[in-house]
Amino acid sequence: xxxxxxxxxxxxxxxxxxxxxxxxxxxxxxxxxxxxxxxxxxxxxxxxxxxxxxxxxxxxxxxxxxxxxxxxxxxxxxxxxxxxxxxxxxxxxxxxxxxxxxxxxxxxxxxxxxxxxxxxxxxxxxxxxxxxxxxxxxxxxxxxxxxxxxxxxxxxxxxxxxxxxxxxxxxxxxxxxxxxxxxxxxxxxxxxxxxxxxxxxxxxxxxxxxxxxxxxxxxxxxxxxxxxxxxxxxxxxxxx
Amino acid sequence: xxxxxxxxxxxxxxxxxxxxxxxxxxxxxxxxxxxxxxxxxxxxxxxxxxxxxxxxxxxxxxxxxxxxxxxxxxxxxxxxxxxxxxxxxxxxxxxxxxxxxxxxxxxxxxxxxxxxxxxxxxxxxxxxxxxxxxxxxxxxxxxxxxxxxxxxxxxxxxxxxxxxxxxxxxxxxxxxxxxxxxxxxxxxxxxxxxxxxxxxxxxxxxxxxxxxxxxxxxxxxxxxxxxxxxxxxxxxxxxx
Numbered sequence: 001x002x003x004x005x006x007x008x009x010x011x012x013x014x015x016x017x018x019x020x021x022x023x024x025x026x027x028x029x030x031x032x033x034x035x036x037x038x039x040x041x042x043x044x045x046x047x048x049x050x051x052x053x054x055x056x057x058x059x060x061x062x063x064x065x066x067x068x069x070x071x072x073x074x075x076x077x078x079x080x081x082x083x084x085x086x087x088x089x090x091x092x093x094x095x096x097x098x099x100x101x102x103x104x105x106x107x108x109x110x111x112x113x114x115x116x117x118x119x120x121x122x123x124x125x126x127x128x129x130x131x132x133x134x135x136x137x138x139x140x141x142x143x144x145x146x147x148x149x150x151x152x153x154x155x156x157x158x159x160x161x162x163x164x165x166x167x168x169x170x171x172x173x174x175x176x177x178x179x180x181x182x183x184x185x186x187x188x189x190x191x192x193x194x195x196x197x198x199x200x201x202x203x204x205x206x207x208x209x210x211x212x213x214x215x216x217x218x219x220x221x222x223x224x225x226x227x228x229x230x231x232x233x234x235x236x237x238x239x240x
Numbered sequence: 241x242x243x244x245x246x247x248x249x250x251x252x253x254x255x256x257x258x259x260x261x262x263x264x265x266x267x268x269x270x271x272x273x274x275x276x277x278x279x280x281x282x283x284x285x286x287x288x289x290x291x292x293x294x295x296x297x298x299x300x301x302x303x304x305x306x307x308x309x310x311x312x313x314x315x316x317x318x319x320x321x322x323x324x325x326x327x328x329x330x331x332x333x334x335x336x337x338x339x340x341x342x343x344x345x346x347x348x349x350x351x352x353x354x355x356x357x358x359x360x361x362x363x364x365x366x367x368x369x370x371x372x373x374x375x376x377x378x379x380x381x382x383x384x385x386x387x388x389x390x391x392x393x394x395x396x397x398x399x400x401x402x403x404x405x406x407x408x409x410x411x412x413x414x415x416x417x418x419x420x421x422x423x424x425x426x427x428x429x430x431x432x433x434x435x436x437x438x439x440x441x442x443x444x445x446x447x448x449x450x451x452x453x454x455x456x457x458x459x460x461x462x463x464x465x466x467x468x469x470x471x472x473x474x475x476x477x478x479x480x
Contacts, residue, residue: 062465069462073330080320090313090333097337177431181424187417198438222309225302 014079018088021071022148025092025099028064029144032102033137035061036203039109040133043196044126048117054110061103065096087220088150091213095147098206102140105199105206112192112199119189125179126193132168132200139165139207146214152235155214158207160228165204172197254319258328261311262388265332265339268304269384272343273377275301276443279349280373283436284366288357294350301343305336327460328390331453335387338446342380345439345446352432352439359429365419366433372408372440379405379447386454392475395454398447400468405444412437 035054042051072089075081081089116126142158145151176197180190215223215235223231275294282291312329315321321329356366382398385391416437420430455463455475463471 059465066462066464069330073326076316077322077326082317086313086317090309093330093333094337097334173431177427180420181427184421184424187421191413191417194434222306224306225299 011079014075014081014085017071017075017079018085021068021075021089021092024064024068024071025096026144026148028061028068028096028099029140029147031057031061031064032099032106033140033144035103035106035110036133036137036140039106039113040130040137040200042113043109043116044130044133046113046117048114051110051113051117055107055114058103058107061100065100068096069093084217084220087217091147091217095210095213098209102203102206105203108199109196112196115192116189119192125175125190128168128172128175129193129197129200132165132172132197135161135165135168136200136204136207139204143207143210143214147210150214150218152215152218155211155218156228156232156235159211159231162204162208163228165201169197169201169204251319254315254321254325257311257315257319258325261308261315261329261332264304264308264311265336266384266388268301268308268336268339269380269387271297271301271304272339272346273380273384275343275346275350276373276377276380279346279353280370280377280440282353283349283356284370284373286353286357288354291350291353291357295347295354298343298347301340305340308336309333324457324460327457331387331457335450335453338449342443342446345443348439349436352436355432356429359432365415365430368408368412368415369433369437369440372405372412372437375401375405375408376440376444376447379444383447383450383454387450390454390458392455392458395451395458396468396472396475399451399471402444402448403468405441409437409441409444 035057038050039054041047042054072093076086076089079085139158139161142154142161146155146158173194176190176194180187209224212223212231215221215231219234221234223234226234275297278290279294281287282294312333316326316329319325379398379401382394382401386395386398413434416430416434420427449464452463452471455461455471459474461474463474466474
């Protein structure tokens with residue numbers, strides 16, 4: 001990766017190991033993004049082939065999580081990294097947990113899409129999910145990009161997009177509840193949409209988590225459990 | 241901790257550091273367990289003081305997460321552990337993430353309890369949550385106990401209790417949907433109960449995660465993404 005964040009190490013091989021690990025994280029992130037896009041398309045367009053693919057492809061993400069985790073442990077044991085390198089490896093270990101769980105959320109949406117196909121999906125308020133789905137997919141992509149380039153400014157910008165994701169989600173939830181009240185017979189299938197919206201909202205939260213790890217990596221400052229303003233302040237501050 | 245898992249290190253101070261870290265994890269786990277118990281009591285008994293306490297106490301859990309994370313990084317950088325010790329530290333880093341998120345779920349339940357108090361909570365089917373809440377609280381306690389003693393057999397037993405948690409949750413969900421259909425005006429407050437049930441179910445999942453880290457620590461085998469049977473097989477196998 002062409003980035004000043006990754007200083008040259010005495011050992012060229014160490015450098016290569018770190019870059020290989022980051023490359024795998026990006027591959028894993030790409031798979032999650034694809035799963036998410038397929039899941040939302042399956043739901044919104046009622047595409048059963050895509051839904052089936054999402055439900056049966058999650059194992060690839062899981063396998064990568066286990067492989068990367070293992071690789072990080074081996075690098076730590078063998079290279080005994082400190083400071084920035086160690087922070088990076090710990091950030092990777094945390095980020096892949098979030099990515100794997102996002103994969104689970106996408107799988108959940110895929111299953112809901114299949115459920116809905118068995119019911120009367122034509123009369124369900126699904127369209128609103130397309131916009132939320134696109135928003136959180138862009139958050140995920142932005143978070144991965146910030147991670148790859150260790151760009152804390154971008155990480156802050158992406159994290160702030162979670163405010164809009166939450167407000168879109170709240171709006172969808174109000175509409176879904178109204179719909180259920182007006183048409184009680186629709187409740188089981190509306191609940192499938194509720195779970196899908198929730199899954200999307202969680203993917204936004206987890207993209208934000210990844211952004212927080214970037215700030216931790218670059219600045220050495222833990223910005224979890226802080227406000228967006230505090231996060232921005234830490235991200236623009238001096239490097240420790 | 242009096243346990244053969246923790247071998248004596250050349251450095252007595254290293255031993256003390258590891259034990260101190262584990263002690264902090266247990267303190268954090270105890271706080272989460274208390275938050276969970278208070279949240280369920282607040283919900284089921286309509287106790288607003290308890291609900292307020294849950295909502296305002298989460299920061300203590302968050303602070304501990306940041307402190308333990310920091311401590312683990314410092315131990316890794318200073319002591320350069322390998323094998324079992326490194327696995328333990330990585331397991332701690334993962335486990336506290338789950339504990340922190342369980343704290344968030346408890347806080348969510350506390351907020352739902354406050355919501356419900358503003359509405360007509362007397363006519364809401366809340367009682368069923370008491371049993372699920374108690375079940376996942378026992379799972380959490382069992383998982384923490386297995387972690388403290390690094391007992392992989394107990395970890396497998398606790399993880400298997402997640403099957404019952406999931407089936408209780410499904411049963412509650414079916415009842416709540418029926419209730420909403422029969423009384424559409426109740427939908428907003430029933431949704432508060434839906435989110436609470438979901439939060440409890442997630443706490444069961446995360447207790448199971450902690451059990452998986454115990455098996456990883458003790459056996460060096462990654463049992464995430466495997467069936468309960470495979471997990472039991474790995475846990476009883478020889479130590480790598």
